[in-house]
Amino acid sequence: MLLRWGQLNSKRTAATSNSSRLVEQTDPPLREAGGWNHRAPLRLSRTDLPTACKVANRRYHPPSQVFLRAVPIAIAKMRLIIRENKQQTSLWVAEYIVHRINAFKPSKDRPFVLGLPTGSSPELVYANLVKFYKNGRVSFKHVVTFNMDEYVGIPTSHPQSYHSFMFKHLFQHVDIPPSQIHIPSLENYQQYDDLIAKYGGIELFLCGVGSDGHIAFNEPGSSLSSKTRIKTLTKETIMANARFFDGNIEAVPKSAITVGVKTVIDAREVVLIADGRGKAEAVRQALEGSISHMWTVTALQMHPKFVMAVDEAATEELRVKTVKYFKEIEGDQDKPKAKL
Numbered sequence: 001m002l003l004r005w006g007q008l009n010s011k012r013t014a015a016t017s018n019s020s021r022l023v024e025q026t027d028p029p030l031r032e033a034g035g036w037n038h039r040a041p042l043r044l045s046r047t048d049l050p051t052a053c054k055v056a057n058r059r060y061h062p063p064s065q066v067f068l069r070a071v072p073i074a075i076a077k078m079r080l081i082i083r084e085n086k087q088q089t090s091l092w093v094a095e096y097i098v099h100r101i102n103a104f105k106p107s108k109d110r111p112f113v114l115g116l117p118t119g120s121s122p123e124l125v126y127a128n129l130v131k132f133y134k135n136g137r138v139s140f141k142h143v144v145t146f147n148m149d150e151y152v153g154i155p156t157s158h159p160q161s162y163h164s165f166m167f168k169h170l171f172q173h174v175d176i177p178p179s180q181i182h183i184p185s186l187e188n189y190q191q192y193d194d195l196i197a198k199y200g201g202i203e204l205f206l207c208g209v210g211s212d213g214h215i216a217f218n219e220p221g222s223s224l225s226s227k228t229r230i231k232t233l234t235k236e237t238i239m240a241n242a243r244f245f246d247g248n249i250e251a252v253p254k255s256a257i258t259v260g261v262k263t264v265i266d267a268r269e270v271v272l273i274a275d276g277r278g279k280a281e282a283v284r285q286a287l288e289g290s291i292s293h294m295w296t297v298t299a300l301q302m303h304p305k306f307v308m309a310v311d312e313a314a315t316e317e318l319r320v321k322t323v324k325y326f327k328e329i330e331g332d333q334d335k336p337k338a339k340l
């Protein structure tokens, strides 16, 4: 059921009156409200529901409890941030994450839930986050993380496991309590999406992208409504990742556990970082291509809050018109804070 939130004549309208909201009924299943804030799924009481149904011209079926999910559509937008090189792009993304965490004012009861990738794309972002933590600009004490993927077939202690990567580049240098770190594994992957939901969903999902347009390990052909599961890797991905295994294709695991495309889209914000000529076609597909499961990154076009941060080289396949348009939009916001 889709409703304009503003159409609902309810006290809650005042609480969310800053923007009109698209309200989607998600009943069944009935879900726990614990930890949700006003930007997350919203619970309507039984007394609200008949009005909601009337406005939506839908028949009212009294349930025991109904939850409505509110998405702020008035602020829906896609951003393309272009910086000269990888260093500057990574700095922008790290600044943005720090800004988002601090603006959220996370606490023990209301942590900031952050989705994280591995790969060469986010390495410098993590280096900057560590620097900002050491300078006292950000704390990860009330941040809960969910990594997007992990290889199957190598132990977590393997130097190329995503587990090792995350500790080496971020976790061991910051104040995040180990209990707040989540990395998919054979043991937890079937409950992974439920666990994310228990924390109220992911506030910001940072992503990289493969040169064939895959996000996490959602290889071409993956369902755009997929959730966390085991995937067989494509030859291209195995070859691309052989560089982390001394160029030995045989040493690269052939499958991985990955969050689904839907797991990523369900985050309240997605920030994608890409650099270099090798990502230019994926960036083009993400921005100018049609939504297709053959380029899973294109699913992000449907996201109400999607930011792509790329370097100049990664824009090489985009139309001049597209680059100009986004540069103009971002150029309007000259103040450093507004740029965030």
Ligand SMILES: N[C@@H]1[C@@H](O)[C@H](O)[C@@H](COP(=O)(O)O)O[C@@H]1O
Residues within 6 Å of the ligand: 117, 118, 119, 120, 121, 122, 148, 149, 207, 208, 209, 210, 211, 215, 216, 217, 237
């Ligand atoms: N599963 C990872 C992705 O999460 C990552 O985005 C992609 C690109 O990696 P890189 O940033 O090293 O180019 O590679 C792997 O397949």
